[in-house]
Amino acid sequence: MNNISATYECAPNIALIKYWGKSDDELIIPLNGSISITLDTSVLSSRTTILLIKSNSHKIYVTLNSATQEIDDGDLNKSPDDLINKKRLFIMLDKVRQNCILQDPFEYEIRICSSNNFPTACGMASSASGFACLAYCLSKAFGYKGDVSELARLGSGSACRSCFGGFVKWNTATDSAFSLSRVLFPAEHWPQMNIVALILEDGKKAVSSTHGMKDTVLTSQLLPQRVKIVEEKRLKMMQQFIGDKNFDQFAKLVMQDSNSFHAVCLDTYPPLFYLNDKSKEIIQFINEFNKIDPELKVAYSFDAGPNCFLFVLDHHIAELLFLIKNIYLNNSDLGEKIVTSADGNFLKSLNFDDIQESRKVLLMNLVRKFTSENKSTIIKYLIHSKIGSGPVHCNENKSLLDLNALPK
Amino acid sequence: MNNISATYECAPNIALIKYWGKSDDELIIPLNGSISITLDTSVLSSRTTILLIKSNSHKIYVTLNSATQEIDDGDLNKSPDDLINKKRLFIMLDKVRQNCILQDPFEYEIRICSSNNFPTACGMASSASGFACLAYCLSKAFGYKGDVSELARLGSGSACRSCFGGFVKWNTATDSAFSLSRVLFPAEHWPQMNIVALILEDGKKAVSSTHGMKDTVLTSQLLPQRVKIVEEKRLKMMQQFIGDKNFDQFAKLVMQDSNSFHAVCLDTYPPLFYLNDKSKEIIQFINEFNKIDPELKVAYSFDAGPNCFLFVLDHHIAELLFLIKNIYLNNSDLGEKIVTSADGNFLKSLNFDDIQESRKVLLMNLVRKFTSENKSTIIKYLIHSKIGSGPVHCNENKSLLDLNALPK
Numbered sequence A, B: 001m002n003n004i005s006a007t008y009e010c011a012p013n014i015a016l017i018k019y020w021g022k023s024d025d026e027l028i029i030p031l032n033g034s035i036s037i038t039l040d041t042s043v044l045s046s047r048t049t050i051l052l053i054k055s056n057s058h059k060i061y062v063t064l065n066s067a068t069q070e071i072d073d074g075d076l077n078k079s080p081d082d083l084i085n086k087k088r089l090f091i092m093l094d095k096v097r098q099n100c101i102l103q104d105p106f107e108y109e110i111r112i113c114s115s116n117n118f119p120t121a122c123g124m125a126s127s128a129s130g131f132a133c134l135a136y137c138l139s140k141a142f143g144y145k146g147d148v149s150e151l152a153r154l155g156s157g158s159a160c161r162s163c164f165g166g167f168v169k170w171n172t173a174t175d176s177a178f179s180l181s182r183v184l185f186p187a188e189h190w191p192q193m194n195i196v197a198l199i200l201e202d203g204k205k206a207v208s209s210t211h212g213m214k215d216t217v218l219t220s221q222l223l224p225q226r227v228k229i230v231e232e233k234r235l236k237m238m239q240q241f242i243g244d245k246n247f248d249q250f251a252k253l254v255m256q257d258s259n260s261f262h263a264v265c266l267d268t269y270p271p272l273f274y275l276n277d278k279s280k281e282i283i284q285f286i287n288e289f290n291k292i293d294p295e296l297k298v299a300y301s302f303d304a305g306p307n308c309f310l311f312v313l314d315h316h317i318a319e320l321l322f323l324i325k326n327i328y329l330n331n332s333d334l335g336e337k338i339v340t341s342a343d344g345n346f347l348k349s350l351n352f353d354d355i356q357e358s359r360k361v362l363l364m365n366l367v368r369k370f371t372s373e374n375k376s377t378i379i380k381y382l383i384h385s386k387i388g389s390g391p392v393h394c395n396e397n398k399s400l401l402d403l404n405a406l407p408k
Helices: A086-098 A127-142 A148-155 A157-163 A209-219 A223-243 A247-266 A277-291 A314-328 A357-370 B086-097 B127-142 B148-155 B157-163 B209-219 B223-243 B247-266 B277-291 B314-328 B357-370
Strands: A004-010 A013-017 A022-024 A034-038 A046-054 A060-064 A067-071 A108-116 A167-170 A181-185 A193-199 A298-302 A308-313 A338-340 A381-386 A392-394 B004-010 B013-017 B022-024 B034-038 B046-054 B060-064 B067-071 B108-116 B167-170 B181-185 B193-199 B298-302 B308-313 B338-340 B381-386 B392-394
Touching: A004 A127, A013 A157, A013 A223, A013 A247, A013 A298, A022 A209, A034 A157, A034 A223, A046 A127, A086 A127, A086 A148, A108 A127, A127 A148, A127 A157, A148 A157, A148 A181, A157 A167, A157 A181, A167 A223, A181 A223, A193 A314, A209 A247, A223 A247, A223 B223, A247 A298, A247 A308, A247 B247, A277 A298, A277 A308, A277 A314, A277 A357, A308 A314, A314 A357, B004 B127, B013 B157, B013 B223, B013 B247, B013 B298, B022 B209, B034 B157, B034 B223, B046 B127, B086 B127, B086 B148, B108 B127, B127 B148, B127 B157, B148 B157, B148 B181, B157 B167, B157 B181, B167 B223, B181 B223, B193 B314, B209 B247, B223 B247, B247 B298, B247 B308, B277 B298, B277 B308, B277 B314, B277 B357, B308 B314, B314 B357
Parallel strands: A060 A108, A338 A381, B060 B108, B338 B381
Antiparallel strands: A004 A046, A004 A392, A013 A034, A034 A167, A046 A108, A060 A067, A167 A181, A193 A308, A193 A381, A298 A308, B004 B046, B004 B392, B013 B034, B034 B167, B046 B108, B060 B067, B167 B181, B193 B308, B193 B381, B298 B308
16 A cells, blocks of 8 residues: 555644743754643634655645635745745754655655634634644654654644643753653543633734743843742752642642733733733632632633633632623623533533522622623633543544545 | 922822832831833823921821821821821821931921812822822922832832823832832833723722732732742833833733733632723723734733723824723713813714724724724713823922911
């Protein structure tokens, strides 16, 4: 058989301890290690198929979300019309071809097809899940003998964390071969954990992460201190709090690290603003909700954009969603704005009646505090996910390419 | 004569290198030194009169903006209804009485009357100018032998910087007697300098500076690094750039220090947000304006609130205000929203016709870039000031108390 094919599905990940700033721009080696949670592929995922066709044409075709482009290695600069960063694709391809079991790795035409099961406009970075899929597909098809997370990292830094499920750590290193990601704890370690993403803006962000973090490295005088704190303390602390399933400490550190990341963005010259007034509103709402009890119930985290990722355990999710429903959603929104892995309508299926009457009184006080203005336009989508188990190797019937090697 | 009276006027100041965090809450000793510009008293100022009436009643009356309150030293806690922080007033009074030329400093009834020439709702902190006035009045009336800036500092930290005109440095120290403010350069050093304040919100801020900075000291892990950078580098650099009248370097450092201050606010847990989407809009506008030429033309700075302070030299103020007028002000606003020391209507009196045609084309491109949305509601007031010469000792006819010791 001359044709070789592979299909994978990978989910985006949300960093609990953030990555911001590279020590090597070419090899994408981060200034500090980071820890993330991988989402559930049944909620949000990229799917990628690779097909190697024995041929001397050396042609490469990339199809992303139904648009196809022929790639050649003549010009590696990325033009605004390019579907994929060609330079990054060739770095990955070269790496794989140099260290694989395939006898003749240069003698194939390559067809890559990728799509997301979530709208690209929903504000979830798809480069992490997309490049993790690509790394897995390349590894499988070529029989790559190296580390798949290093390969994914060469495509897009945070993609290396989407190479595994559960709680994942990505290590910094002076050598590319050691800046890898590994599972700290599998998804089963903390099955009570929920991730609720509040998509507040779904447009393209003003400053790309790549440019933004470059500017921060060049100009922020607080960044070296953040890197030091993360490397010397926070990574260890986060690992311990997850290990102990200490939600209170976990939540505080997640919020502090998110704040600290946005602080160094603001310390950049010119300053980077990823949070907006809507993000601030959600942060204040979460803080007020947390204040009701001695222990924290919800943690927020923001990546390089205004959208909010909430972490909450099973026994508090009904209360959180009761509040979100009453403050931020019109009844007409229910169903339309919700994406979830749970069957049926997640918000409606939660039994708010189980919330005790005395708690409801407290919660309704909070609702009244936050509903003075028109807030039903703040949240565009609510996405609910459990911790994902990591990349899924798919069989032929999930291939994105048909028998004629064309996108299905 | 048994009655002793004194009246002073002092202006607010805007920090170029910011103060945030105390090493001693009681004595208000800052974690790092700071440098400010004092505004012109003819634009914005507090005026305070003190009257000492020979008496054994020991009564103290304080009148602030026409409301009068009798103060006794029985209960020093500040209640929400108090016009003035009683504890702070008594700390200042004790200090003055212990070191003055007045023979019998305890044998007076004290009447203090203070008012601002600017609306309290215009978003300019009036505690700096108010406490500087109070310190000067107490010093003069009692014949205080100590340092007036230390006295002002005991009332409100940044008030010590309003004790002088021009560019003022406030020093940190381990001893209260050395944490003083002094003139670095008088107003005449850089007469081309203008301060344009854009008041975006005039409501009371959500988190007071006192509480906010306490939280930052307790929780921000980046604050110690900011303090170190300010003490080791920025204070010296700022002094040098002002000395050299190097506007480009001055402007960059002003903006960087403002960003850094807001960064440590964001790094606070829970985070402090003083900037809002309107502030961000102005920052982006200033950055775009600065990009037109190789050298910086305008610097922004934000205190613990959303309002913006712009620094600009004479030869660029017409261009700046041409842009502000065309992007952010309706024609109907002109005159109504402008507060300035210049005679007549400052904005109208600027001769925009002097701007070269080729520059106008550039500027109008920027106007078009920023006027896509409804932006005429962003700026509530525009205040223009030159650098002020410092506190003014007023004669009797400017006293706020009449012959019967009652507020005029």
